[in-house]
Amino acid sequence: MKELLETIAKALVDHPDEVEINEIEGEKSLILELKVAKEDMGKVIGRQGRIAKAIRTVVKASAVKSNKRVVVEIIQ
Amino acid sequence: MSNSVETTGKTVNEAILLALSELGLDESEKDKVDIEVLDEGSKGIFGLIGSKMARVRATLKETGADYAKEFLSSVIEKIGVNAELLSEEQDDNIYVELKGEDIGILIGRRGETLDALQYLTSLVVNKNSNTYKRVILDTKNYRKKREETLVKLAERLAERVVRHRKTLTLEPMNPYERRIIHSALQNNKHVRTYSIGDEPNRKVVITTR
Numbered sequence: 164m165k166e167l168l169e170t171i172a173k174a175l176v177d178h179p180d181e182v183e184i185n186e187i188e189g190e191k192s193l194i195l196e197l198k199v200a201k202e203d204m205g206k207v208i209g210r211q212g213r214i215a216k217a218i219r220t221v222v223k224a225s226a227v228k229s230n231k232r233v234v235v236e237i238i239q
Numbered sequence: 240m241s242n243s244v245e246t247t248g249k250t251v252n253e254a255i256l257l258a259l260s261e262l263g264l265d266e267s268e269k270d271k272v273d274i275e276v277l278d279e280g281s282k283g284i285f286g287l288i289g290s291k292m293a294r295v296r297a298t299l300k301e302t303g304a305d306y307a308k309e310f311l312s313s314v315i316e317k318i319g320v321n322a323e324l325l326s327e328e329q330d331d332n333i334y335v336e337l338k339g340e341d342i343g344i345l346i347g348r349r350g351e352t353l354d355a356l357q358y359l360t361s362l363v364v365n366k367n368s369n370t371y372k373r374v375i376l377d378t379k380n381y382r383k384k385r386e387e388t389l390v391k392l393a394e395r396l397a398e399r400v401v402r403h404r405k406t407l408t409l410e411p412m413n414p415y416e417r418r419i420i421h422s423a424l425q426n427n428k429h430v431r432t433y434s435i436g437d438e439p440n441r442k443v444v445i446t447t448r
Contacts, residue, residue: 166317167314167317167318170313170314170317171314171359174310174359174363174366175359175362175363175366206362213358214358214359214362216355217354217355217356217358217359218355218359220347220351220352220354220355221314221318221352221355221356221359224318224344224345224347224352224355225317225318225319225344227344228319228344
């Protein structure tokens with residue numbers, strides 16, 4: 164799941180080296196904290212959060228198999 | 240076919256022409272490759288002594304379709320689905336077709352995941368480009384089956400509208416799906432259709448004529 168988010172985020176931003184993902188694993192859920200360079204925030208959020216929504220949709224699709232709730236959080 | 244070839248010729252130009260033909264291109268398609276001159280060559284004295292052949296390396300440039308395919312295949316692999324990707328570039332459109340057994344996961348509920356993948360791919364493809372390319376992600380069975388389902392739904396609902404003489408509002412759909420509903424009922428003498436609301440919550444309404 165982490166690798167998937169990483170692949171997507173790195174392809175979207177201008178500074179792929181600054182993409183960082185933190186995994187917080189709970190019993191029934193998995194939280195993925197995505198951190199990107201300040202200038203790249205717009206590239207992973209988009210107008211009205213459209214890009215963020217698409218990223219979440221794709222990550223959730225891959226979570227179907229694992230039976231876990233996956234939350235993608237974009238943090239500063 | 241390899242993406243890169245090295246050729247020699249009496250002149251740089253000759254070497255380039257040979258490289259193009261080895262890559263399956265003709266002279267007018269020179270802009271599709273990056274050319275690196277490895278050796279200018281020299282005629283030598285009187286073209287006899289010490290002449291050296293010119294040597295070049297020509298590499299096919301990556302196209303939008305290549306970028307789309309690369310991005311999608313790594314994403315799909317990480318989702319854990321086995322799928323084959325076929326891509327084609329035509330004018331400013333890049334078509335990518337997904338084939339495989341497990342692609343239900345890539346389609347998602349009402350094509351939600353397919354649409355998200357399509358959107359992200361178009362962002363990646365257009366990121367460093369000054370021309371806009373439209374990415375269309377499709378799987379034959381999905382779009383076709385979905386169309387059949389929508390047509391059936393439209394007909395069933397139209398019947399209900401006529402029988403109970405009431406107006407029905409469908410759930411939100413994307414433009415492509417709304418168009419299917421509209422055209423399915425276009426020639427129906429008893430009902431008419433229109434859309435209300437703003438994207439992404441625009442809905443089709445079916446009412447009596």
